[in-house]
Amino acid sequence: MFLTVVAALSVFGPGAAMAHVDAPTLILVRAESPEEFSVKIDVDLSPILGSPEIYHRFVLRNPGNDDAELHRAAASVRDQLQIVAGAAPLDLEFKSFTGAEWAEGEVIETGSAGKRSTFYYTAAIPKTTEPIRLITPVGMTIEYPLAFTVQVPSKDISVTRWLVTGMRQTDDLDWINKPRQTGPDLARGDPSRLLPAFDPDTFSWWKQFRVYLQLGFHHIIPEGMDHILFVIGLYFLGVSWRYLLSQTTIFTVAHATTLFLSTYG
Numbered sequence: 001m002f003l004t005v006v007a008a009l010s011v012f013g014p015g016a017a018m019a020h021v022d023a024p025t026l027i028l029v030r031a032e033s034p035e036e037f038s039v040k041i042d043v044d045l046s047p048i049l050g051s052p053e054i055y056h057r058f059v060l061r062n063p064g065n066d067d068a069e070l071h072r073a074a075a076s077v078r079d080q081l082q083i084v085a086g087a088a089p090l091d092l093e094f095k096s097f098t099g100a101e102w103a104e105g106e107v108i109e110t111g112s113a114g115k116r117s118t119f120y121y122t123a124a125i126p127k128t129t130e131p132i133r134l135i136t137p138v139g140m141t142i143e144y145p146l147a148f149t150v151q152v153p154s155k156d157i158s159v160t161r162w163l164v165t166g167m168r169q170t171d172d173l174d175w176i177n178k179p180r181q182t183g184p185d186l187a188r189g190d191p192s193r194l195l196p197a198f199d200p201d202t203f204s205w206w207k208q209f210r211v212y213l214q215l216g217f218h219h220i221i222p223e224g225m226d227h228i229l230f231v232i233g234l235y236f237l238g239v240s241w242r243y244l245l246s247q248t249t250i251f252t253v254a255h256a257t258t259l260f261l262s263t264y265g
Contacts, residue, residue: 023114024162025142027081027134029090030151031175037123039092041077042116045100047141048076059099059117070097074119080140083123086130092121131172136163150175166210227255 026042046052063070074094083090100115134148146163150173161170220227231248238244 023116024145024147025081026116027083027146027148028151029083029132029149031125031154035125037090037125039083039090039121039123041081041119041121043077043119044115044143045073045117047143048073055100055115056102059102062099063097065096074121077119077142078121080137080142081146082135082137083132084135085126085132086128088126088128090123090126092123095120095122129176131174133170133172134161134163135169136167138168148173 023044025044026040028038028040030038030040032038045055045058049055049058058069058073071094074097078092078094083092097120098118100117102115132150134146136142136146144163144165144167147160148163148170149158149160151158152175157175159173159175161173163170230251234244234247234251238247
């Protein structure tokens with residue numbers, strides 16, 4: 001059984017890596033003026049509010065800026081996505097909210113809605129010239145992957161870093177001394193048009209190994225309890241080691257095949 005679980009971890013990684021790429025959490029920090037950053041965060045609120053159904057009801061009632069539940073959600077998003085300049089966190093002030101759009105009669109999926117709502121914050125630009133980075137706490141409920149973008153239009157700077165499951169902070173983004181570069185649609189401030197593709201295959205082999213290993217474990221614990229219970233059931237119902245080995249091997253091969261086809265087919 002141990003060998004089967006290890007094999008499952010090795011094959012679940014690539015499928016899990018791409019599972020949430022269609023709706024990544026987007027964090028855009030933009031220097032609108034010499035004194036102020038605007039911070040735009042696009043996030044699926046299902047895990048923060050408790051379920052897609054609660055999220056759906058929350059958005060449909062169109063909460064105003066003075067809504068207590070909205071302010072709790074805004075504070076949770078702010079606290080889980082900590083933007084730091086040097087050693088000092090930016091003091092984000094919540095400004096407004098735009099809820100996700102649901103079509104009438106649209107089916108609500110279980111687990112994650114896959115729909116992003118947008119929170120808008122502002123923060124004073126720090127006096128320090130130290131780099132900016134994103135830090136996430138252990139136990140964060142916001143879903144990976146995260147795309148963290150810093151833009152300084154006056155310097156034609158737009159830099160993005162990705163975080164995937166198991167990664168707790170980005171590397172430092174030098175928003176002061178970075179050489180000038182021109183990017184399309186920089187003035188529009190729309191990170192979804194500027195993000196480089198999330199492609200783990202461009203990582204070094206060691207980083208790929210770490211990413212897929214972390215994703216594989218996350219796919220099993222805590223997301224794959226049904227897989228674990230299935231294998232345990234086979235163990236207790238197995239009449240012989242040969243029977244157990246054949247059944248677990250068939251399960252692993254079949255699941256790996258369906259993941260491969262769903263990802264690359």
